[in-house]
Amino acid sequence: MSNLRRALLAAPCLLAIPAFAQDSIPSTPPVTVIGERERLTTESNEAARTRLWSSPGANSVVEARDFQERAGATSVRDVLEYTPGVFAAPKWGEDARLSIRGSGLARNFHLRGVAVYQDGIPLTQADGSGDLQEIDPLAYQRVEVLRGGNAFSLGSTTLGGAINFVTNSGVSAPGGTARLEAGSDGFFRGQAAYGVAVGPYEAYVSNSWTQQNGYRHNSAGQANRFNANAAYRWNDQVETRFIVSSNTIWQQIPGAVTRVSALNAPRTPAFANENNNYQRNINTTRLGTITAIQATPELRFELGGSYVERRLYHPIFQIVRNQTGDVNLFARGSYDGQFFGLRNRTSFGVTFAEGSTDNKRFINNYGIQGNRTSQSEDLARTTTLYAENALYILPQIALVAGFQGGFAYRSSRNILNPALSGAGNWEWANPRLGVLYEVTPAIQAYANLTWSTEPPTLSDLIALVPLGGFSRLNAQRAYTTEIGTRGQHGRVAWEVAAYRAWLRDEIQLLQGPTPGSSLAQNLQGRTIHQGVEVALNYSIADNLISDGDRLSTRAAWTFSDFRFSDNATYHDNQLPGAPRHVLRQELRYRHASSAWIAPNIEVVPQGFYADNANTLRSNPYTLFGIRGGVELIPGRVTAFFDARNLGNTRYISSASVLPRAVANSAVFEAGFGRSVFAGLQVRF
Template sequence: MSRVFPGSRSILMASAAALVLSTPPAIAQRGPDAPLPPVTVQAPDQAARSAARPRPRRAGSGTRVVRASMRGVAAATSVAGGPATPQGASGPPSLTVPTTAQARQEIQRTPGAVALVPDTEFKNSPANTIKDALGWVPGVLIQTRWGPDGRVSIRGSGLSRAYGNRGINPYMDGIPINTADGLFDLFEIDPTAYRYIEVYKGANALRFGANSLGGAINFVMPTGRDSPEFEARVDGGSFRYLKSATSTGGAVGPFDWYMTMSAQREDGYREHSKTESERLNANFGYQFSPDAETRFYLNVGRWRSEIPGEVTKDAALTSPRAANPVWVQQDQQRNIDSVRVANKTTLRFGETTVDFGAFVLERHVMHPIYQWLDFHVHDYGGFARATDDRLIGGFRNRLVTGVNIQSGTIDINQYWNVGAAVKGPLAASYLWKSQNVSAYGENSLFVLPNVALVTGATFLHAVRDQQDRYFANGDQSGRRSYDPFSPKIGLLWDVDSTWQVFGNISRSAEVPTYDVTTFASPASTNINAQTATTYEIGTRGRRPDLTWDVALYRADIRNELQCLTSPATPGACTIRNADRTVHQGVEAGLGVAFLTSSFAQDDRFWFNVAYTYSDFRFDGDPTWGNNRLPAVPAHYLRAEVLYKHLSGFYAGPNVEWMPQAFFADNANTLTVDSYALLNFKLGYDRGTGWSGYIEGRNLLDKRYVSTAIAVETATAASALFNPGIGRAVYVGMRTRW
């Protein structure tokens, strides 16, 4: 490594501690409830026949899925006594959408940090934001702004984003949901709609052709073949939060369907932060034969939201419920209507499986901020992926190849906001066009029955074209193309059927998004793609009363895309390339059972912890030296002690702790203070029939800053901060059959 940073000693100490915690006990233990998928050489035609054969099933019975013993850990698996989601429909399993168990086996073939979070981990909660679903995944940092909006970052992706998200490829059932230039919104994410969520950190998302520093998140809906016939829920809580959702699914012969609808509203913790949303998510599948299936998707969403705006640090801590008065005077809002239609088809030819499909997205955004933004998004694209698993020269070989095409336009008009969200004169007008074509491949050669050598690469051709239609400030039209190539090599070792060791070296690249003026001046026209070389090692596994997932990584980054806010235009930011930066850290999860059979046979207490260490710095920058990068805490920990009873009852406290302050600016002059939040939950869930929960958050009513936008140099008067939510209580009930 080219340079030793002041944080290197800390990362080594944290790494050593995490590895000690993750080491399996030396004493013999009984077999695991659900072992890791063994890496064995099996004749591919035998495997295909076995997968195609429908499993016998008793009419009306549900497959018992036991709750993950540790939250947010890819290797987390079932322990007796947790709530479950019924698998409600009969017939052969879906080809286009893997079940939770199938997806877990598939994801654990990745020689790097990944996670699969089943719905049993987030549906017994308010299920309002993406933090409710992924807040326990080590390495995934979710900082709320207001309502359901927030910054999502993996390994420092999109670290300085003032709004929106970048640096992660989001998918819904393997189909992109970001705009063609790479930006994505969180409002379309409805945690009540998904069977499970997959997280692929960094280049471990190569299976989708994703090529960003943060990797990919895939939200997977149930199908009519693994969902209850009917489900309904209602949630309510503090700040007049109310959400209702219903779903239905089923299968008749080769046809199956699943549909869920939800509506929610919330006045918000802060002034001027009311939100309302309605969402419809549905899929319809048809199985032509045991080896051919097609599935259509429909996603419709409506979101209306007020924006309270950032405030000074002092205001955030002394008057956390107050909005920025300028935002209130301008009545700043974010209102979105969207419709997405997609198709995915899966064909199986012996040892080879082919997936292909297409999608189209229409989105209208009405967004009065300091200007009144009115734009229409039209995105469309297609994908094809082939997976071949066979013996070559006596060695098992698994090859995945694919191509993705995503194009789109954003037709945007910007007006002056003359007050109270009233359109004034036209300020700018553009037509943005994005084109992306990527080809990728990943090959796993099993050099030993339990050791796979994984190599891969992706090539991206991206075009960003801006047509200026308003020339009062000069013609700002421009066009630029990018052609990054990113290779990868890794190793996956199944030490035994309960734990794995992995490592990889990979490259990644990210092209600038259109949410800033990319061609306004020669300086912004010359914004380069961000590239990174990442080194990673780790281990994951599970025993009956122990689960662990630990990854250590270091990313050497060139031209990191920083979104820096200017005091002159609050709410907007300018993209700049940092020269050299380093992101290195530890992602560790641990679950340990103790005090088993305390009050009843086979009940137990679980200690669960998710810890993220982030040492992100400039690397000898001419201006900032080796300063820390802003907007991210060095240490972030969530931990809980949870009692589980076989009846379905569970209860326990948990904490969210940021033990060290972090900076809000490149100059490292203004900090965000440390904090600790105390929470408690209890509930009942047998997996069928009714279930319910009550959850208290920030019970001590701690005042803290949840997120900060980044600037070059901050002062005490800089309005950069969003206050965290105060004391809140939520309750909910659900029924299904």
């Protein structure tokens, strides 16, 4: 019996685990009437869920209240903790190693395999790489998670799909907000925000600042994040929104250590990191705009773009100094009308991204910049065209077909050693087929078959230490089958999906040309990524102790089976970097007075491997926590707290993967110990 089949057979047992029920879960798209305060360039969380659930695939909406109601929520792991299929492993500070459905497992730094957007405009760079330190959970209205090929509508071609962080607007967050938080290891965060909507004008601005000493030594950080947007409604059909954001981030890096050190001395950093003052410091400025045109009640267009400038100062074993400029342009549209008397919904668009990087490296002499060792001018260009059509052959059944085509260009001109220069082109055509069945007005079932193509990033093509110059890698290709259901019945709400992806030329770290080195290379043959994703919500009882109270629970389970398939070297080994099972559950009691308390648990019953050879793995663990809050003045003043890892359990949260590890390989990141955070928010 296959591992996936075993997991599917185990799913009914998990379905018995109750979970915290959402207030409402829509299915059929409602008729939207634009009112005085509604906008064309923003939408409500419910409207976003309806839009995403009109696609036959696993898409989720995480509302801001899920992560803003507690203190110390700073990273993507905190934001998406109850979103199954998303593995966000904390590393240090606010950084996390992100993978969706096994995407980017071989990326030991930064990000690949998941397209990240803010307000529908890319945050990831033109080559597909990026950083998650730029996100600010306090500034968002919601987060949209489109797993795998379900990110078709954004033009994403990645295996992992896309995450879209949607900033508050003057409509979603009117008035002022002042917030202060403090907690363990010198953590402090503050926010000041204000939103306003008057007539055709609307604006929102947020500024937050964070500082912390960090759980591990040499992991202190400071950050200032500014987000603002303003919109003008030209008439009933046209609206334009302008977006401005900037980030100033200083972050020390404690580094990966051996398994023994991570479990026995979790606060201890890697010696080289502390000795050479490893850091990752980022300064970004982002300008963007989007114009929405409601040409007719059925036909809609969006046009926009952005320019992002990033400066990276990154002392590691060398000092890396990068300056990047990214241009993003997009045009997309949708039509929801009739085709020969049948309801027909079409979406289409084109995206273009171009980024240039001045890439310099210097000797790191105990934290002091020495002589230049490398300099290159790197260029990435990616263009994607897409279209998807849903034809309702019956009022409850839609047949979906889509196509995505694109091309990418990457180049690196080495200034000091022209022989290491190189360039390459990649092209792709990705079809998509699916079916969406509305079983009842509140329950959906779906299935799809989607192809994806992921061209290499510049980091894949250019080794940090030049060992042969520009690599000519193939694009990573996959086709994924997926079935699932979502909806609400009585007190139970759920999202369940099962998938299997067949990959060719997966980009993985393999043995380099010198002993102990590893380089991004294409795996020979196929690899398999398959799994089950379950989110359940259940309202256990109302009026349990007093009138108006509620006892509820929520749970998220992710089963991941990522493996080689008849590989000449690694046979059918598991791919390293992600655990097979992750289960999180919370039991919540909310009093009629608005006070609430929620104990929670996280279980990883089996450690994950850190190398392709499956010789070294992390440890299993169970973490307990409790969080709660109360409205001191209803609608105005709220206090909240979050206590984590109450047992002070020592565990490994993340690992850098290797082709073959040994017992003392320094690849592990120690998980955070016991910590407590508290905060106060005032609305006015």
